[in-house]
Every structure is written in structure tokens, then in C-alpha cells.
Amino acid sequence: MNIILRPWKISDLDRLVKLADNPKIAANLMDRFPHPYTKEAGENFINMAMSGRPASVLAITLDGEVVGGIGVHPQIDVYRKNAELGYWLAEEYWGKGIITEAIKLIVPYAFDNFDINRIYARPFGGNIASQKVLEKNGFHLEAHLMGTFFKNGQFLDELIYAMRQ
Ligand SMILES: CC(C)(COP(=O)(O)OP(=O)(O)OC[C@H]1O[C@@H](n2cnc3c(N)ncnc32)[C@H](O)[C@@H]1OP(=O)(O)O)[C@@H](O)C(=O)NCCC(=O)NCCS
Secondary structure (H helix, E strand, O other): OOEEEEEOOHHHHHHHHHHHOOHHHHOOOOOOOOOOOOHHHHHHHHHHHHOOOOOOEEEEEEOOEEEEEEEEEEOOHHHOOEEEEEEEEOHHHOOOOHHHHHHHHHHHHHHHHOOOOEEEEOOEOOOHHHHHHHHHOOOEEEEEEEEEEEEOOEEEEEEEEEEEO
16 A cells, blocks of 8 residues: 655645535534535635645545545643644545554654644544554553544543654
């Protein structure tokens, strides 16, 4: 599998909107990843991603084609040594190990490029696939918060997985 992480480009817009416009993806992410996923949302996202120096939000490509996105978000104030990891993959590519590989690539990139010592992710309690990709990359469950998320009309548990340098 030839998986490469690279910066987003404006020319990715149509492909991004096509892949991201999926309620099954949005259902597992923060509400700022909208459904329907409009062209305007895609433009705003790509412009935000392109503004990072160095880029912290990257496109995942498989054999040269965009298949999803992954990002590390350095935090501020007393959380400034932490970065939050987020990712999504187009549904037709699920279950092939692509995100497992993408996390493997972004972790060293994040520790090399940002002044952080901890990377964490907060999957929803029911998102077993996401928990597995984190565990397979050496992330540990640090906390299980009960019903802190309110998503699509339901309270969901918040799992905090982290890895330290
Ligand atoms: C979660 C997501 C990122 C996983 O990406 P992926 O490339 O399909 O994941 P991988 O193929 O690398 O690994 C998935 C693992 O979970 C397992 N899995 C998937 N669904 C499962 C389920 N319902 N129960 C148990 N295991 C499951 C797979 O078998 C695999 O484990 P294995 O390698 O030990 O067999 C992808 O499904 C996605 O984009 N979902 C929507 C957005 C999202 O959830 N983002 C993360 C928010 S925290």
C-alpha cells in the first residue's frame, strides 16, 4: 500500500467534497465536520489546512489519490504540550489498514515539528474501529468519560487515548 500524507491543495476540493459528504463519517466526528458536506465547507477547510506552518492538517493519499484526512492540532495555554489527533477515511476504503498506517506516519511528524510531548485522540465510545487503530499504534486509554458528547441527539461516552514521546 502506497500511503503518503501531503498538504491539502485547492485542486483537491471536488474530491474532498465527494468523499466527505457521508453521514457515516460525520456521525463519528465533531459537528464542525458537517453533513451535508458542502463545497463552501470544503473550501474553508482546505484554506485552513493550507495556512498551517508547518502544515498540521494533511491529506491521506493512496497511490496518489486523496482518500481521507488526518491532522494534529497543537493546543494552547496549559495544554500547549499536547496535540489532538483527528482523522477520517472515505467509506469505500475502510477496513484495509489505511488509517493504522496514516497514524504511524503522522506521530513522528507531529513530535518532530511541534513542541509537544503528548498526542491524544477522543473517539466516541461506540467507535470501535477508531479505538483499534489507536491501540494498534501504541496509544493507551487514559480516561473514559461518561456521556460528555452530545451528537445527533444522543449522549455518548468520550474515550481519551494518548501516547507520549
Ligand atoms: C475509524 C476509521 C478512521 C478507521 O479507519 P480504517 O482505515 O478503516 O481502519 P483500519 O483498517 O486501519 O483498522 C480498523 C480496525 O478496526 C476493526 N474494526 C472495524 N470495525 C469494527 C467493529 N465494529 N468492531 C470491532 N472491530 C472493528 C478492523 O477489523 C480493524 O482491526 P484489525 O486490523 O485488527 O482487523 C474509519 O472507519 C473512519 O473514517 N470512520 C469515520 C470517521 C471516524 O470515525 N474518525 C475517527 C474519529 S475519532
